[in-house]
Amino acid sequence: MAKGADKNKKSAASLFFEALGKGFKEIGVTFVEGDIKTKLSYIIFGLGPILRGQILIGIALLLCEVLFFYFMAGFGWQYLSKFSTLGTIATKKVGRKTVYGDNSFLILLFGVLCIFAIIAFVAIWYINVRENRKEELLLKAGKKLPSNKDVFLSLFDKNFHKTLLALPVTGIFVFTVLPIVFMILVAFTNYDKNHQSPSNLFTWVGLENFKNLVSFSGAGIGGTFVQVLLWTLVWALFATFTNYFLGLAVAMLINKKGIKFKKLWRTILVLTIAVPQFVSLLYVMKMFANDGLINGYLIKWGIIKNYIPFWTDPMLARITIIVVNIWIGIPYMMLIATGLLMNIPEDLYESARIDGANPWQMFRSITLPYMLFVTGPFLLTQFTGNLNNFNVIYLLTQGKPQSVNLAEKAGYSDLLITWLYKMTVNDTNYRMAAVIGIMVFVVTAVISLVVYNMLPSVKDEEGFQ
């Protein structure tokens, strides 16, 4: 985790502008002081390095420029040029055949890609200028430029990180950053089931969707949003802490002196981690159904007269979900706690025992503080993970029961994330899903930030890297 990420926030903006100013100055100075090779490099990337014998760097830069123009001319421009309207040519019929017009979806998607390409282009241009400057200064100082072989070999030594990170960073960029930016932009369009590409166009609508989110009257979904958000928070809180403490308790029980077959007990519990959730949770869902195994046997044995509506009663559904989640979560926590408990020095307990402390006191004054201290960040990630815990909710209830009191098909056990999923997949209501998604991000980010600063272990382990 990026420790102290927020601490530098304040200075980040001013730092950024400082750097920007310095950058511009450098560009100017380089141009004024540079020779003809450098000046030409402002238009033809990498020309300077090539002429100075730095073939490898020069070619790489030139290749980037060529690729950029090839990309923009052959592919990007047709999308980017329509970016402001997201397309105007409607789909029409010629005879019986369909002639598709502009595809707003692709215009938006590749428009974003083009904008990124332009930013990257500018960045490479700047790198190109700096490279020229660096070379010139080196030559002026009478030093030799590194040979091509050295440059290449540095990719495995001094610049090894570039080699290591090239692929992961591009991968994350294309398959994570680009889609996220795209979906954020969708929140400002009217992309929904009535405006579906390729047959229909969609366009920018400004903040309309956000207004809908905070509108509490009529068709607005404000009330439902608050309801779902509250349950999401309550769920995350319960899911995290019930698992944490019960898992800890089970771990301590198994670790207890005198308990035999420790490995067996652990293995039994761990089975829930190993069996894929779509199998175990779907089975558990059926087990608790109104006409399922549990109700069936309880009625057969005469313990209850009417079935218990585990999934169909709003309150009971929520409780059942939390209980089932304990079933899933305890083993995981148990494993972690087992490892950590062994790290607590035995003599601490020994001296406490001599002082006459009972087990409960020992737990409160030794075990718990230690565990909380060590697992603080873990608890936080668990909490944010639970905010977005899709599998448990969706496989068990799919967010049901729904209600006439909730808008947009939300159910009483829906988390923001499952609600969002249903909007996307069942309703193709992408615009509201995007808005909800942004809200999920805001909630997660705010909670992380606030809690993170409160964690004792963060302050004490600042130097930890």
Place this chain on the structure above:
Amino acid sequence: MKSYKTKRAIGNAIGYIILILISIIWLFPFVGLVLQSFRSYATEYGGMVDYLVPKHFSLDNYKFLFDSSQTNYLLWYKNTIIIAVFVSLFQTIIQLCVSYALSRMRFAGRTFLMRFWLILGMFPGFLTMICLYFLLKQFGLTQAGAIPGLILVSVASCGMGYYVCKGYFDTIPKALDEAAMIDGATRSRIFFTMIIPMSKPIIIYTALVAFMAPWCDYVFASYVAFGHDTSYNVAVGMTRWVWTNDYQGYFTRFCAGGVLVAIPVTLLFMFLQKYYVEGVTGGAVKG
């Protein structure tokens, strides 16, 4: 002294009782699953029933799964294994690379990168599904090409999950690197000949976690492979048996399929449990 002993015996007895109860609760669904999978399809109804022990035991459901003229189950199973193996392989490699770079090297933009990824991780992934789908489609990696597509998407974004692995690398003393560098070793040499051989537990942990994930992937896999039976994975293929009305009486078959899915993952998990524990414990402490 005697009272202390009896007290302890009672404590242990209570402990055993609780543990046995817990074991029953934890095992019950799996026992149910296995029992249902042996419920005869021919003489009893294959749908849901409200009793646990089948009236007739048979292997009908398993025979059905292995009969490729009736179902593509074996193909789905194969697909899932392929996805799991490749994802596991590539993901481990990429996470090792990222972790090494972030743990051992200091370069401009390093903290920015880590913060940026942390923030990215807070966006809900489903949001990007539709976008990823159309991106993959541009490469022809949906429907018929869904398997490489799914591998690509899982691998492409996995760099962000470097925490556990980096945490492990952080615990390897830097003095080792420095000593090696004085001896003239390059960074890549240190990485390949020193760090990697020392990281067996974390490599196994990363690979194991990556291997297990595709078995559960229903959401994105169903989105990418829709309408193409032969590129489904087990989760997509089998949840249809439970969730859609086209498949009447498939419940016992679902259970049988579930048992078969659980076997390899469980076995692997049992054998490598030690490393898993090491990984999660380390990961938990490092956050």
Place this chain on the structure above:
Amino acid sequence: MKKKLVSVLMTAAMGATLLAGCGAQEAAQTAQETAETVAETATEVAETAQDAAEAVEEITDYGTGDIKVWVADNVVDFTNEQIKAFQDAHPEFSGYTFTVEAVGEGDAAGNMITDVEAGADIYAFAQDQIARLVTAGALEVVEDSNAEAVKAQNDAGAVGAATVGGTLYAYPLTSDNGYFLYYDKSVVTDPSTLEGIIADCEAAGKNFYFEINSGWYQTAFFFGTGAELTYDTDDSGNFTKCNSTYASDAGVVALKKIAEVASSKSFQNGSAVSNATNCGAIVDGTWDAQAAKDMFGDNYACAKLPTFEGADGKTYQMSGFGGFKLLGVKPQEDDLKLAVCDALAAFLSSEEVQLARYNAVGWGPSNLNAQKSDAVQADEALSALADQLQYTIPQGQYPGDYWSLATSLGDSVISGEIKADSSDEDFMKALTDFQTTCESYAQ
């Protein structure tokens, strides 16, 4: 070209190791030949073929002359056989290859809408999805000569279901998407009244299944008491008007009855035999006939829906929707391919194939002649359905939001938010909200 370019560029950018787009290239090569073979109607063969080649390259990843068909899993084999017969009868379409995929009627619409381009060219779907599909541009208008034949040969309800505004958008496949009662003879002695059925089930400790949280099944009560809910649509699938009388005394009687049924200890919400346990009676459709036979064994029986006694003392016959399965053709960018699709869709919904489908899997035909055949007439489940159909209204077009709203209403009853002993005002309020929301779906 476009596609290749993206692949090349992005691949280069990503380090050139990723598996780049395959499949699309071969498509372009075969396009030309295939297009030519089918071009019997085209006058300017060369030009059209060229167009076709270009157009088709964009619409599918699988190459020209590839027609994808989506049907439910249990008719995949049947459909393959029929397509084989179709190909034998039409040698002029030999350039086309047909692939049949198992995508259920429920999933088809959702998948089509996600990505029309990658969706099937011909697909079966349940009629409640039709308006949504038309809006999303996933359904082509039925060709004129076929439309006439469809209208002449199928029952009026089926034609109505396939019509949006004044335009026929799909080919009716079955006319059996209605529901009626399956019951266990040894449990239910008299299936003619709802109260009797529930009492019998309660006495025997068996479950009575009725999916009250489905907008489709719910109407059995509402339409039974005379409440109405229909929508008017225009040609492009937009809802223009909602005609609803749910917020009325009739509606209150119906909702009250629903709540009363839900309060029975034998009541279970559901309509799928495969998910039913300990079942005494279930309201379900013909598609579950075989499963119901398996489940009830010798005690298998079916009947039209029962009557029920309302809170106002009157007796009502349960009504509901008569529904249909439809076959749709996706809009095509190529006239020739569209012609092939039209021909295949017409064939798959023709009298012979409908009858053959009945014989193979028991789906009740929508074709009038096929309905008259002896085998269909003698079918137990289908005759129960036929008995019921006289009390139902053919299902018109409903917005997708209606179905989930109805689910919410049903869930509210099941979860006890709306109770059987609530006051009439509470019922009226719920129904007024319901009706207002329904009306808000029409623009």
